[in-house]
Amino acid sequence: MENSIEKIKQEALKKLDEASSDIESIKALSVQYVGRKGFVTQFLRNISKLPKEQRPLAGKEANQVKQFLENAFSQAIARIEMEKNSLSDSIDVSLPGRPVRLGTLHPITQITRQICDIFTNLGFEIAEGPEVETDYYNFEALNVPKDHPARDMQDTFYISENIVLRTQTSPIQIRVMEKYPPPVRIIAPGKVYRCDSDLTHTPMFNQVEGLLVDKDVSFGDLKGILTTFVHEIFDEETSLRFRPSFFPFTEPSAEVDILCVMCRGKGCRVCGHTGWLEILGAGMVHPAVFENVKYDIKQYTGFAFGMGIERIAMLKFGVDDIRKYFENDLRFLRQF
Secondary structure (H helix, E strand, O other), rough: OHHHHHHHHHHHHHHHHHHOOHHHHHHHHHHHHHOOHHHHHHHHHHHOOOHHHHHHHHHHHHHHHHHHHHHHHHHHHHHHHHHHHHHOOOOOOOOOOOOOOOHHHHOHHHHHHHHHHHHHHHEEEEOOOOEEEHHHHHHHOOOOOHHHHHHHOOOOOOOOOOEEEEEOOHHHHHHHHHHOOEEEEEEEEEEEEEOOEOOOOOOOOEEEEEEEEOOOOOOHHHHHHHHHHHHHHOOOOOOOEEEEEEEEEEEEEEEEEEOOOOOOOOOOOOOOOOOOEEEEEEEEEHHHHHOOOOOOOOOOEEEEEEEEHHHHHHHHHHOHHHHHOOOOOOOHOOOO
8 A cells, every 4th residue: 555655656756857847737747646536635535445454554654645745746836937037037247237317417506506616716605595585685775665666677576565585685695794794705696586487587596696895895806806707607708898787786886798609799689789798787885785784884895796597507508598497308408
């Protein structure tokens, strides 16, 4: 009897070895040997026909063989499935790696950093302030009282009667002068907000404003600083000119133009055929502003200037629509 169950076991293992790579064949062998009508199962059912003294040993041997074959069939199927999964998920380490596309800085961030680097190399410090401002810091402290017509120059977002989204970064200048005595030499980059939207204006844009206050500061110093800036941000061949203008917080005031970077002064559509492009406003700090921060107007003078970063970026990169900087079109942004 023992020889008979052992023979069944050896036959099953031999056939299993022959079908080692075919899952369906192994499943068929499992049914043939340990299924409900399999050889081992039939053997167990015929044990009752054996002499009484042989039954316990025969039953023990048959159950051991059944358990052994069930495990053998299961392990063979699991091994084949694992090998198939391994082949499908395998990595060929000899292949070159897939390149990862690296991100780049937004063009506005690039220009902001360039501008800040130029002025910090000239001795200016970077100052920051809140984007939600009081009417006092955004207007009144800058010599723009509530009934001043200059308020019409800026379309303001009012949160309440006395709270606004800042229309310029000039309030930072007031906050710095309130906190520190002269000399002061700062630039104030940041976001500003105005109710305006077209090819050259957006409701939110970026500015950099500068302030220098000390003894014996002159308009000549302002011209020297801005000339250095223009030559650094564009090139030394770029000429600039100062035109008289009006700002309530500076006197005298000027608009600063540069030779058109597109046509080099010959006249084109970008510069309106004038050969010049306006890039910033500047002037000597108005005495009324110094009085508001309690600076001695007999001892100190200073100059201030401000520019839109998007305007500089448009000229530097040759972009004709400011809205492209805010549409998040990767085809556009990847050019920079």
